[in-house]
Amino acid sequence: MVPRKMVSVFIIFVPLILLFETVIAKPEDGGNQAPSSVDIYEKLKSKDYYTQIACLQYIVKHCDKIDGSKCVFDLMQIYKTGKNTKICLLVINVLEKMKNRTAIQVLQNQYYTQSNPVLQNAIWVALQKVKS
Secondary structure, eight states: OOOHHHHHHHHHHHHHHHHHHHHHOOOTTOTTSOOOTTTHHHHTTOOOHHHHHHHHHHHHHTGGGSOHHHHHHHHHHHHHHOSSHHHHHHHHHHHHHHTOHHHHHHHHHHHHHOOOHHHHHHHHHHHHHHHO
């Protein structure tokens, strides 16, 4: 017979281990690899969450190498279909760093239509940084 404490510990830790394993699991297609500036425009259109995050982080770091007019509409598509606040905040950061006139206008339009107060505040901060 198995001691009662051991069963309790087993019941608690097995789900935690499985949860931890699924949270840090990476896609097998290598989607989270850093893109190069050559294929950034194509990879940005990907539906894979990790690929989108990698592309957005690349654009933030190398915004001087990216032509904003080529990707602003793809960025807005990611923003509109973003499943969580994190990716939307990253898109707002990218649009602010690009300082593209179209990107700024898109941010201004989104400020008035955004219902999430966190995103609305992030848009406001981005617009204030662009104006100064």
